Amino acid sequence: MYQDLFSLxxxxxxxxxxxxxxxxxxxxxxxTIFDCVRHAVVIAILVGPLMTLDALAxxxxxxxxxxxxxxxxxxxxxxxxxGEVRQQMPLLSRDSRINDYVEDxxxxxxxxxxxxxxxxxxxxxFEVVNASDINAFALPGGPMFVNRGMIExxxxxxxxxxxxxxxxSHVVLRHGTAQATKANSAKFQLPxxxxxxxxxxxxxxxxxxxxxxxxxxxxxxxxxxxxxxxxDADILGAQIMARAGYDPRDLANMFRTIERQSGGSSGxxxxxxxxNPGNRYQVINEEASRLRVxxxxxxxxxxxxxxxxxxxxxxxxLTMQEIANRQTSQNTRSYPAGSRVEQNVEYPAGNYRAYRxxxxxxxxxxxxxxxxxxxxxxxxxxxxxxxxxxxxSVFTHGAIVGIANVGxxxxxxxxxxxxxxxxxxxxxxxxxxxxRRSTIDGxxxxxxxxxxxxxxTGANEAVMVYTSLLRNGNLFYVINVVPRxxxxxxxRAFNTxxxxxxxxx
Ligand SMILES: [Zn+2]
Numbered sequence: 001m002y003q004d005l006f007s008l009x010x011x012x013x014x015x016x017x018x019x020x021x022x023x024x025x026x027x028x029x030x031x032t033i034f035d036c037v038r039h040a041v042v043i044a045i046l047v048g049p050l051m052t053l054d055a056l057a058x059x060x061x062x063x064x065x066x067x068x069x070x071x072x073x074x075x076x077x078x079x080x081x082x083g084e085v086r087q088q089m090p091l092l093s094r095d096s097r098i099n100d101y102v103e104d105x106x107x108x109x110x111x112x113x114x115x116x117x118x119x120x121x122x123x124x125x126f127e128v129v130n131a132s133d134i135n136a137f138a139l140p141g142g143p144m145f146v147n148r149g150m151i152e153x154x155x156x157x158x159x160x161x162x163x164x165x166x167x168x169s170h171v172v173l174r175h176g177t178a179q180a181t182k183a184n185s186a187k188f189q190l191p192x193x194x195x196x197x198x199x200x201x202x203x204x205x206x207x208x209x210x211x212x213x214x215x216x217x218x219x220x221x222x223x224x225x226x227x228x229x230x231x232d233a234d235i236l237g238a239q240i241m242a243r244a245g246y247d248p249r250d251l252a253n254m255f256r257t258i259e260r261q262s263g264g265s266s267g268x269x270x271x272x273x274x275x276n277p278g279n280r281y282q283v284i285n286e287e288a289s290r291l292r293v294x295x296x297x298x299x300x301x302x303x304x305x306x307x308x309x310x311x312x313x314x315x316x317x318l319t320m321q322e323i324a325n326r327q328t329s330q331n332t333r334s335y336p337a338g339s340r341v342e343q344n345v346e347y348p349a350g351n352y353r354a355y356r357x358x359x360x361x362x363x364x365x366x367x368x369x370x371x372x373x374x375x376x377x378x379x380x381x382x383x384x385x386x387x388x389x390x391x392x393s394v395f396t397h398g399a400i401v402g403i404a405n406v407g408x409x410x411x412x413x414x415x416x417x418x419x420x421x422x423x424x425x426x427x428x429x430x431x432x433x434x435x436r437r438s439t440i441d442g443x444x445x446x447x448x449x450x451x452x453x454x455x456x457t458g459a460n461e462a463v464m465v466y467t468s469l470l471r472n473g474n475l476f477y478v479i480n481v482v483p484r485x486x487x488x489x490x491x492r493a494f495n496t497x498x499x500x501x502x503x504x505x
Pocket of ligand 1: 166170225229230233273274275
């Protein structure tokens with residue numbers, strides 16, 4: 001059995017110590033249990049310092065921070081957030097040569113994660129965002145998004161790999177949920193991002209996800225790290241670099257490159273979400289001096305230069321802010337200028353017209369309701385029931401039909417997540433009871449009623465939400481909204497709409 005133990009320590013500087021241990025152990029008799037125990041203690045005493053020596057050869061030891069969440073919660077949260085990112089951000093095609101290349105670099109780094117930090121449940125993915133900011137972020141459980149601006153700013157493949165290795169280290173060390181653990185807020189419930197983008201009855205502001213959901217709201221926990229975590233991600237990142245055959249000093253160099261490009265302004269996003277733990281450059285270089293780069297060192301590649309020139313030939317990318325602004329302005333245009341919420345609203349007409357939504361569904365809606373399309377939902381409402389209120393688009397009577405990516409293929413779990421998000425975005429609402437079984441186009445569906453006093457009308461509002469799964473795993477939802485006392489005039493229209501739905505996805 002000691003043979004196994006010793007095979008771990010076969011490097012040159014430890015030979016003498018190994019011999020010493022062998023000698024000591026040879027003098028032990030394994031005759032009694034007492035001896036065995038004593039034996040184990042001696043091994044522990046001797047192996048302890050030996051381990052430290054060994055660890056030094058591989059670099060500094062980085063501790064996993066305390067975390068009250070499960071590994072599968074990391075995976076679920078990351079998947080959900082990544083779904084939102086994919087809906088909100090312009091991405092380069094996943095089968096493009098640029099994306100393939102970034103993915104190759106990512107895979108090489110992931111396979112170099114030291115064994116003791118590997119999580120079998122994590123699924124790494126690498127996608128390129130068509131945005132000009134020097135930024136990159138990774139979500140819990142493995143989804144990573146690298147901005148085009150970051151790839152263009154890097155001077156070598158090693159520098160780009162450096163940022164990616166640093167991001168992978170945050171994932172590996174589970175810093176997002178560790179930070180949530182530290183925050184220890186009773187109010188902070190995972191996952192809180194369900195309907196933040198899509199369903200908001202008040203607002204429904206698609207653009208806000210970039211500022212509130214994905215980038216900053218979510219970022220407070222998942223994207224902006226403490227200095228302590230930064231240092232750990234730098235150190236583990238350097239180790240991953242070395243094991244993957246990159247010079248870990250390229251990670252340090254990338255920080256210099258990013259600083260230079262920031263031109264003394266507030267600095268690129270990436271630096272504000274990854275604050276300098278102090279002496280960053282020196283600490284990484286010191287760590288690098290302890291590491292041996294495995295295989296032949298890879299700092300640059302012809303492919304990297306090809307990808308860079310391909311990016312530079314593409315039309316100019318927008319900044320994240322421009323992307324957010326564009327979506328917000330699209331959203332505020334969703335109701336015609338001057339439309340106002342009025343006291344009296346015409347009842348639903350007795351005639352219906354067919355509406356077809358992006359080939360995924362068809363529905364019949366009252367003839368006097370107009371359709372307002374947004375990115376992944378459509379609002380149907382009569383005149384006087386929609387308008388702008390305190391800078392938000394609101395509606396008081398009608399329905400929203402839409403599709404949400406909530407990261408679960410289980411109807412109950414997906415619906416719960418979606419409703420949680422909805423309630424967080426519309427804090428005046430409360431769920432009445434639990435989910436009820438229902439059907440949409442013959443498929444299993446869930447229904448729940450939310451009520452509360454509408455800040456727009458001052459009246460009690462009834463909100464009925466129906467959810468069902470599409471074949472691609474997305475959640476299809478219908479939300480009916482009406483002041484409670486007028487429900488009886490709308491019940492028939494709501495039922496007719498629900499029964500008319502054809503799902504094609
Ligand atoms: Zn960081």
